[in-house]
Amino acid sequence: QPVLTQPPSASASLGASVTLTCTLSSGYNNYNVDWYQQRPGKGPRFVMRVGSGGNVGSKGDGIPDRFSVLGSGLNRYLTIKNIHEDDEGDYHCGADHGNGTYFVWVFGGGTKLTVL
Amino acid sequence: EVQLVQSGAEVKRPGATVKISCKVSGYTFIDYYIHWIKQAPGKGLEWMGLIDPEDGETFYAEMFHDRVTVTADTSTDTTYMELSSLRFQDTATYYCATLQGHWGQGTLVAVSS
Numbered sequence: 001q002p003v004l005t006q007p008p009s010a011s012a013s014l015g016a017s018v019t020l021t022c023t024l025s026s027g028y029n030n031y032n033v034d035w036y037q038q039r040p041g042k043g044p045r046f047v048m049r050v051g052s053g054g055n056v057g058s059k060g061d062g063i064p065d066r067f068s069v070l071g072s073g074l075n076r077y078l079t080i081k082n083i084h085e086d087d088e089g090d091y092h093c094g095a096d097h098g099n100g101t102y103f104v105w106v107f108g109g110g111t112k113l114t115v116l
Numbered sequence: 117e118v119q120l121v122q123s124g125a126e127v128k129r130p131g132a133t134v135k136i137s138c139k140v141s142g143y144t145f146i147d148y149y150i151h152w153i154k155q156a157p158g159k160g161l162e163w164m165g166l167i168d169p170e171d172g173e174t175f176y177a178e179m180f181h182d183r184v185t186v187t188a189d190t191s192t193d194t195t196y197m198e199l200s201s202l203r204f205q206d207t208a209t210y211y212c213a214t215l216q217g218h219w220g221q222g223t224l225v226a227v228s229s
Contacts, residue, residue, distance in 0.1 A: 106163065
């Protein structure tokens with residue numbers, strides 16, 4: 001099954017841009033990854049899905065155009081432009097893996113985004 | 117509008133069993149698998165298992181397979197997650213979710229003596 005690796009923390013100033021990274025383990029470069037935003041004290045909120053070719057499908061409800069994704073090799077990126085205060089929180093990536101007789105949904109450790 | 121609405125917070129003793137519900141609306145219940153995810157305080161997300169509401173087939177994570185049971189009631193569009201032999205380390209918020217991006221609001225389970 002894939003392993004997803006995320007840096008534990010990131011920071012960016014109000015109005016700036018930040019790119020968060022989720023790295024798949026070797027051999028899983030064709031996997032899609034979902035990004036989730038979790039504001040302090042709230043549950044996860046789907047942002048969007050990204051594959052090796054970029055965005056897959058629609059953004060989550062209410063996700064602004066400031067959020068975009070990119071995929072390259074084993075890396076899946078989430079970029080937030082013009083950062084707002086309410087972008088602060090934890091960002092998780094997840095990927096599902098199964099073959100009909102086996103299933104697992106794995107998550108990265110999450111990146112805590114601090115808005116300066 | 118798709119909604120997953122979970123039951124309220126629980127406080128349990130070690131060794132007890134907790135059963136959490138997740139009622140869905142806004143889509144056809146049998147169309148999507150329902151997953152259960154654990155988030156311990158200050159920690160990341162941990163997948164526990166899933167159910168296919170259409171036929172009741174389940175898959176469980178290795179870490180939980182001997183203590184978790186997920187069921188679905190198609191008459192009420194509700195899934196249930198039962199976790200037995202509770203330990204202090206089971207104190208967490210539990211979420212139901214679909215891979216289509218819909219999440220419940222979470223249910224806090226506190227295990228305390």
